[in-house]
Amino acid sequence: MIFELPKLPYLADALAPIISEQTINLHYGKHLQTYITNLNNLIAGTNFENYDLESIVRKSEGAIFNNAGQTLNHTLYFLQFMPNTGGVPKGDLADAINKKWRCFEDFKKEFSTAAVGLFGSGWAWLAKDSDGELQILKESNAGNPLTKGMKPILTFDVWEHAYYVDYQNRRAEYIEKIWEIINWQVVEKRF
Ligand code: MN
Secondary structure, three states: OOOOOOOOOOOOOOOOOOOOHHHHHHHHHHHHHHHHHHHHHHHOOOHHHHOOHHHHHHHOOHHHHHHHHHHHHHHHHHHOEOOOOOOOOOHHHHHHHHHHHOOHHHHHHHHHHHHHHOOOOEEEEEEEOOOOOEEEEEEEOOOOHHHHOOEEEEEEEOOHHHOHHHHOOOHHHHHHHHHHHEOHHHHHHHO
């Protein structure tokens, strides 16, 4: 299949100042588009042409994995935002978080620490393992919990291109701010 840039459920300037229009235009409009273009070029004429994105991420390696992983990771990342929610998870996801971390604030603290402390480029993940338990993962480069048999639920991109325009080197500040624009209804559906 031919992969296309996913449509954003908000305008390019809607997440500002937490994520600026300039960052959306670069990160979504240029970086993600490049991963998708590369992926389409790399899978042309291979068996992966017949696979959906998640299957390619599970089964590929090398350049195809890197571009498929980055396509999936960024799709999950950009579709989980909405302007000014300031909310917290509800329902089954909230129950699972409270069971593991006692309360949302404790979970948020551990997740943020993982995201801030991830060395180099990568992704912090909340994932559901095969027992239905939540796990926080730190993945380098294009890593995704699917390759460990887990379901991706929430993700923070900590590649510098995600925050350098808006926060320069202040990754911790970027991490602290994006909690305010998480669309928990979207994240709850993934759980
Ligand atoms: Mn990115």
